[in-house]
Structures are given as C-alpha cells and as structure tokens.
Amino acid sequence: MQLHKILAFLAENGVDYDFVGDDSIEINQVSGLDNARADQVSFLTDKKYLDYLQTTQAGLVILNKKMVDATHVAHLLVDNPYYVYALVAQLLNPLKPASNFIHPSAVVHQDAIVGDDVYIGENVVVQQGVKIESGSYLAAGCVIEEFTTLGKQCRIGSNATICHHCSLGDNVIIEAGAVIGGDGFGWANNQGQWFKIPQVGRVIIGNNVSIGNNVTVDRGAIEDTIIEDNCIIDNQVHLAHNVKIGSGSAIAGQAGFAGSTVLGKNCTVAGQVGFAGHIEITDNVHFLAKAGVTHDITESGAYAGFPAIKASDWQKNSVRVRQLDKLAKQVKALQKQIDILSN
Amino acid sequence: MQLHKILAFLAENGVDYDFVGDDSIEINQVSGLDNARADQVSFLTDKKYLDYLQTTQAGLVILNKKMVDATHVAHLLVDNPYYVYALVAQLLNPLKPASNFIHPSAVVHQDAIVGDDVYIGENVVVQQGVKIESGSYLAAGCVIEEFTTLGKQCRIGSNATICHHCSLGDNVIIEAGAVIGGDGFGWANNQGQWFKIPQVGRVIIGNNVSIGNNVTVDRGAIEDTIIEDNCIIDNQVHLAHNVKIGSGSAIAGQAGFAGSTVLGKNCTVAGQVGFAGHIEITDNVHFLAKAGVTHDITESGAYAGFPAIKASDWQKNSVRVRQLDKLAKQVKALQKQIDILSN
Amino acid sequence: MQLHKILAFLAENGVDYDFVGDDSIEINQVSGLDNARADQVSFLTDKKYLDYLQTTQAGLVILNKKMVDATHVAHLLVDNPYYVYALVAQLLNPLKPASNFIHPSAVVHQDAIVGDDVYIGENVVVQQGVKIESGSYLAAGCVIEEFTTLGKQCRIGSNATICHHCSLGDNVIIEAGAVIGGDGFGWANNQGQWFKIPQVGRVIIGNNVSIGNNVTVDRGAIEDTIIEDNCIIDNQVHLAHNVKIGSGSAIAGQAGFAGSTVLGKNCTVAGQVGFAGHIEITDNVHFLAKAGVTHDITESGAYAGFPAIKASDWQKNSVRVRQLDKLAKQVKALQKQIDILSN
Numbered sequence A, B, C: 001m002q003l004h005k006i007l008a009f010l011a012e013n014g015v016d017y018d019f020v021g022d023d024s025i026e027i028n029q030v031s032g033l034d035n036a037r038a039d040q041v042s043f044l045t046d047k048k049y050l051d052y053l054q055t056t057q058a059g060l061v062i063l064n065k066k067m068v069d070a071t072h073v074a075h076l077l078v079d080n081p082y083y084v085y086a087l088v089a090q091l092l093n094p095l096k097p098a099s100n101f102i103h104p105s106a107v108v109h110q111d112a113i114v115g116d117d118v119y120i121g122e123n124v125v126v127q128q129g130v131k132i133e134s135g136s137y138l139a140a141g142c143v144i145e146e147f148t149t150l151g152k153q154c155r156i157g158s159n160a161t162i163c164h165h166c167s168l169g170d171n172v173i174i175e176a177g178a179v180i181g182g183d184g185f186g187w188a189n190n191q192g193q194w195f196k197i198p199q200v201g202r203v204i205i206g207n208n209v210s211i212g213n214n215v216t217v218d219r220g221a222i223e224d225t226i227i228e229d230n231c232i233i234d235n236q237v238h239l240a241h242n243v244k245i246g247s248g249s250a251i252a253g254q255a256g257f258a259g260s261t262v263l264g265k266n267c268t269v270a271g272q273v274g275f276a277g278h279i280e281i282t283d284n285v286h287f288l289a290k291a292g293v294t295h296d297i298t299e300s301g302a303y304a305g306f307p308a309i310k311a312s313d314w315q316k317n318s319v320r321v322r323q324l325d326k327l328a329k330q331v332k333a334l335q336k337q338i339d340i341l342s343n
Helices: A003-012 A081-092 A311-322 A324-342 B003-012 B081-092 B311-322 B324-342 C003-012 C081-092 C311-322 C324-342
Strands: A018-020 A040-043 A060-064 A074-078 A179-182 A187-190 A193-196 A203-205 A216-218 A225-227 A285-287 A301-304 B018-020 B040-043 B060-064 B074-078 B179-182 B187-190 B193-196 B203-205 B216-218 B225-227 B285-287 B301-304 C018-020 C040-043 C060-064 C074-078 C179-182 C187-190 C193-196 C203-205 C216-218 C225-227 C285-287 C301-304
Touching: A003 A074, A003 A081, A040 A081, A060 A081, A074 A081, A081 C187, A081 C193, A179 A203, A187 B081, A193 B081, A216 A225, A301 A311, A311 A324, A311 B311, A311 B324, A311 C311, A324 B324, A324 C311, A324 C324, B003 B074, B003 B081, B040 B081, B060 B081, B074 B081, B179 B203, B187 C081, B193 C081, B216 B225, B301 B311, B311 B324, B311 C311, B311 C324, B324 C324, C003 C074, C003 C081, C040 C081, C060 C081, C074 C081, C179 C203, C216 C225, C301 C311, C311 C324
Parallel strands: A040 A060, A060 A074, A179 A216, A203 A225, A285 A301, B040 B060, B060 B074, B179 B216, B203 B225, B285 B301, C040 C060, C060 C074, C179 C216, C203 C225, C285 C301
Antiparallel strands: A018 A074, A187 A193, B018 B074, B187 B193, C018 C074, C187 C193
C-alpha cells in the first residue's frame, strides 16, 4: 500500500501527526525495528530498543512526537505511537470479511435469525432462537446455543461455545475454545449431599469486548454476569457467576474471579491474580501478578500480594521477606548481647 | 406454579417446614430479595441482606427456622434455607428432558449402545463401543471416544471431550469444553530426550458428580484416576493422572492437583490452590485460596499458605508479614539502643 | 508378547541390560508392583516401594543396575529403569495406527494436501492450504485452520484447534481442547479505548513436542511464538505471544508465560508458576511450584518464590516466615529487656 494512502487513513481517523520522509513508497506489512525490510513499518515505545533506530531497514517508523531527528528513515511523529501502530497494522491486515456464507456442514436451526454478511464456518451449530446481526463471523466448530444473541461484527473462534440465552453486543470477539454462559458453581449442601442450584441468570456482554482462548465466563445464578463495554480479557481467565467487569478493564491470563465480585472501570489485572467472591473493587485499580484479593478496595491505585495490599507496601515487605533469615539471625545476636549486658 | 404445589413437593422430599402466609398464590421463578416480584421466591442466608426482608416484593421467602416474624411476606421456615431454595429452584426450572433424539448431523457408531430417552445433539460424536444409559443428554459438538460408558441421566456439555475407555456413573455433569481422560504428563528422560509413558489407566467417575467448564482430568498412568460419588468441581480445575478425589469433596476454580495425590472425603478446596504430587490428604480438610499443599495432611481442619500450614497459624504470620518492614526497623532501633548501652 | 521379544526390542534400541530369569514367559501389560500379575511388567525407581519387591507377583521387574539380587522374580538391570519401562510400555501399547482414512463427516478442503496414512476422524475440519504429512492422526472434532502445516506422525486430540498459518514439526502431540495459534493479548489504549493489534506472527513448533489438554499457545504479534524440539507441556499451560521455549524443556500444569519471555533449554517449570513478560531465562533452570518469575535469570539452578529467588534462599526464608509470629514476640521481649536495662 502506498504510504500516502496510510497517511490519509490516519488523518481520517483523527490522528494528529508530523510526517518526515517520502510518502510515495510502498508499506505492506508491520515488523520489528531489527528485522524490518524497506516495505515495512515499525514503531518504538521502549527506550531499550533506541539503538535500533540507527540501524533499522524499515521503510517507516512511528515515534513519539518528542523524538525529532531520531532516525534516518521516514517516520511519523505522534502522541501515542503504539495506538497509531495499531491503526496502521489494522489497515495492512484487514480481517477476513464476513461475507454472506453458510458452510453446508453447518447446522443452523430454521428458527435462528441470521443477518446480512454473516459467515458461518464448517460444523458450526446455531440453535433455535439464536439471533446473529450483520457482519459476524463464526469459525469452524463453534456452538451458539438456544436464544443467544450476537451483535454486529462479532467474531467467534473455532470450537468456542456460547451457551443459551446469552447476549453479546457489537464487535465482540470470543476466541477459540472459550465457554461463555456455562453453569456457575452453585450448590447447596444438605447432610453431606450437594444439590445443584439452577443457574437462571445469563451472561451479558457489551460492545467492543474481547475474550481470550479457553476462557470461561459463567452465567448468573439469579441475576446476570455482566462484562461492560470495551473490556479485554486474556486466555484462560475464569469469571464465576454474577461477576461484573467495569468498562475499559483489562484482565491478563489465568486470572480468576469468584462469584458476585465487582471490578470497577478501567482496572487492570495481571496474570494469575485471584479474587474472592462478593467483594467490590473501585475504578482505576491495578493488580500486580499473582495477587490474592480478599477484601473490598475503595481507593484507586496499585495493589499486590496475598492478601492484596498497596503495591508500595507489598514491595517493602517483599524485600524484607527475602532478608528474613538475616533478620532472624540479627535478633538472635541481639538476645546474646542483651544477655551479656544483663549479667 | 401454585404455591401449595411447591409445598407438597417439599413435603414429598422430606423437608420439615413451617409455612406462614397464603398458599394459593403463584410462584414462577426465583429471584434476589431486592429485585423479586410477587410471583417469585427468594431466600436469606446472609445477615448482610436482613434489611431487604422489610422491603422485598417477593411472593415467598425461605428463611431459617429461628427467623419467626422476620418479614411481612409469605415465608417458609426451615432448617437449611439454601438447600430448600435449591429444591424449589429445581422444581421451577426443570432440566430440558433428554427425549429420545439423535440429530442427523451426529455421528453415532453402529456398535455404540444408546439407551432410552437419550438426547444426542448436533455434531456429537459417539464412537465404537460406547455405552450410554437412559436419560443422558449430549450437547452439541461433544465427543465420546471409544469404549467409554455413561450412566443414567448424565449431561455432557457442548464441545466437551470424554476420551476412550472412561467410565461415568449416574447423574454426572460434564460442562462444556472439559476434557476427561486425556493423557497424563508421564515422560521418562533419557540423555535429554523425553520418552512418552503410555497412559493405560482410565478415569472412573462415581454418581452425582459435576465437573466444570474447560476442566481437565487426566487418565491414569497404570491404575485409574478416580472421582468418587457426590463431588463437585468448578471450572478450569486440573486433575493429573492417578489423582483420587474422595466422596463429597468440592473443588473451586483453577485449582490444580499433581499426579497420584489423594484428597479425602468431604474436603473443600478454594480457588487457585495447588497440590504437589504423591501426597495424601485426610477427610474434612479445607484449603483457603491459593494454598500450596506440599505434604501429607493427617489432621482435619483449615489450611492455608505455601507451604500450607494450619490456617490459624498462617493468618498470624500473614499479619506479621504485612508488618515486616516495621519489625525490621524495630530491630535496627534495638541494635542502636544496645550499642549505646554497651558503650 | 514373549519376554525374549521384548529383550530383543530393547537391544535394538541400544539398551544395555542384564537379564535375570526365564525369558520364555509372556508379558502383556504394565502394572504397579503391588497389583501386577504374572504376565505384567513393573519397575522400581522410588525406594519408598522397595518392600514390594519381596511380595510382587509381577512377571518382570525393571530395576537399577545396582539392585543385584533384590527380587525373586525375573528382572532387568539397567541404567535408567524408568526410560526402559517407557520403551517396554510403548511396545506393549502401540498407538492406534493412522491408516489412510477420512471419515465421511470430516470437512477437508479440496486445496488441502493430505499425505499417506493420515487418519482424519469424525467432524474434523481441515481448511484451505493446510498440509498434513504422512502418518498423522486427527481425532474427532479438531479444527486445522488455513495454511497450517503438520509434520509426520502428528497426533491432534479431539476438539483441539490449530489456528491458521502455524507450523508443527514431526511427532507433535496436541491434546484435546488445546488452542494453538490464537490471537495474543495485544492492545493499544487510546483515551480509554482498547485497539486491537493484529497478530501477524505464527506459532512454530519443532519435532517431538507434546502439548497438553486445554493448553493455549498464542501466535506471535510480529515475529513468531516458538517451541523448540523435544519440549513437553502439561495441561492448561498458557504461552503468550512471542514466547520462546528452548529445546528439552518441560512445563507442568497451569503454568503461564507472559509475552516475549524466553525460556532456555532443558528447563523444568512446576505447576502454577508464572512468568512476567519480556524476560530471559538461561538453560537448565528449574522452577518450583507457584514461583513468580519477574526478572532475567542468568545462572542455572533451582528457583522459587515470588519474586523468584534461589530455591535454597527461598527455603530458608520460607521457614522463617512460618516462625514470624514467634520472631515478632521475641523482638517485643527484647525491647522490654532493653527498657529495663536502660532504666
């Protein structure tokens, strides 16, 4: 694609940029600074790779506005290089269009409503009462159970399952192998026997949400499990019944949420973090990896450890733990000194 | 459904209750105390929600026997409100009956034996030598591999896989995406190369067992992996080869068991707990979230931490860890005082 | 199978052994020392089971060369009993041969290239441009997306998904439910909105690699995610985009790797370990369970804890943590003694 077309696309998308170089060259793919060829675009956000700017063979580099004269190759100066890189990468790698197609091996119930330009792949199952809006793409082997609704431009990965009576907004991505709307872990114990609590709630997912491979999101026990707009969820995350994820939040791989916990807006959760049930986290809270969150959090900021505390406190104590053997020896020595003084 | 029918059902199930109110009303669904309408039933087990009893619009509330005169609406006084709620919720939300049906897209081997009233959904695969007893329900895309047997009233979720030669009892639920009977992690290393140990054991699951979405339970290496009756297992749990789970135990999300570990009867395991291999846990042991269990446990009770110790001890130390920075400063101050005293 | 045939097979495979006993007996299956019958072979690697050698009913036992005269039954003395057991177990339990077969329910694109003796099971999907070499086995319901290539003798489990444009070497096992080549967690945030970074890299898997049930391995963002030869990966492991796993490494269940992290050769990773992104681990590093690895590791050895430190140091501090309540009380007592001395 000619670079001037890319620049026009950025302008259309409201990107404020300064361009330095020749906009008649071809840019056809993205690449890392170190491996890029002349028809490829790269970016720099981490100063660790600053040296590569001198040696890169990239045709175009996207840089922060402050980095004037930082490289010999054509470059774009912008406020948010990673975002602009995302836009360019999307332009160069358009999604496979969801043309109007139903593979003969797919099983689509006669009472399902399928919009325009919906792609339904091999061995897909679309059950009774399902409604799929225009532009959605269902990859091979996925199952959409009864009365579930998908908005526009959704993309469901291979072998994913969306259980019955769930609701997905527009532009929702469910990656391969994920299970949305399975029964939650609701059981009553009577004299040592477990009795299943029917899970009558649903999963309600907003717009522009992405859910990773082999994730599980349980349907609500009574009310619904809710994922608000603009959330991103990585692989193998588990959300139990009646969890609510506030808009804009990002959850990394293998994190887990017990039932009825509420995460605020614009939170970030690192890998393998665990949340107890029935707790509430305010907006703009950030959890470091492996944290175990056991109580409500009412103040924004970074948290870590188990039970999770402010990250700065955890950091201090964490250093101390690593010095604990030394500290114990110090205490022993103090005792000796005192014993001498006392005698 | 008319309330007196619900009461009759409870009596049939041996529930001892006192009912206060008018039993001619209609109750059609469950709900939370705060959102319930006049034709809905709710319950109270957590005192946190006591105030709702004054304002609830529910038609019926299920309460503990001690809560006489606690609400203005019709109510049931029982010993175990959550259990009675489960019974009523099951009555109001009957499972989809597994009528005698095989979807034309399903692939059922001619040598498979399928009982009465078995439902086999879209794109299900039932291989050679499989035996499925009456009343079982196989959701879309699930695979039952060779020579596996399912008891009565089993329910297999969409895209779940039950590998070859496994055995499920009656009333077993396997949720969507779970893999039962995959090969365990058995490898011998010779001069840096890994050689696969054939996994010749099976997975044997008792009656009334439930296994969550995207769980993995590996088949035994030589002997079998065993899940006894009346166990419940949440999403994304991993049981390695030759694990044995004692009857009545409950395992929460993302917990993991290494090979050959034995969990006793009526244990509970919270989320993200990990068990080392080849250890044995006695009956009635309860593990707090994220515990790392590295040794045999021979005494019932609650355990926490890594390595897991008695929860009460862990609690004390856990508080101390959070004060560790302070403690270290105290020790430093003591040293100064002693230095002054010594000079 | 007659024992002398087994011995001949071992000799062909270069195993140096001493055999004591009668090689005309039949050995038909493997078993544990305690349960073995006369036509079964067992082995001993753990001294815990030494007593069983006196009582075992096994027809053959595989022992370490040093264990001369340790048992009354026929035995093989070898350098690496577990490896020799693996060889014998493989001989007695040959894999189902991947004969030339495509089940009529499978969907194989006309432009896919399928080699000799490839078995394609029920409801398998093989998309456009896929190339599968001879002897590979595709179990029911698995999906091989566009332009992915499989080497010789690969085995893909039921309902597994290999996404587009990935490359698997020879003798690669992908267990049921695994997702190889899903999109990584690449997102740019602009003014609170998440923008997807197209993931244009692939997953490249070497020869003799095994990947467990419900594992997720994300495709690279720009460059590829790489798993070198001879790696073994247990269930529910997550490898993010651009991770590189060095040859010969073994990763246990529920471990997780954030993006771009490099694990060296011949490393072992225990269960539930987590790795931060963009770090590099040298060769021959061993991580204990639940470790959280946050920094580069440049020295071989065993590591544990979070943040991970040398296992020996972690062990010491870990003991101290469990004595922390006692230590804090000691410090308090010291303070009192000093106060007395000072006055």
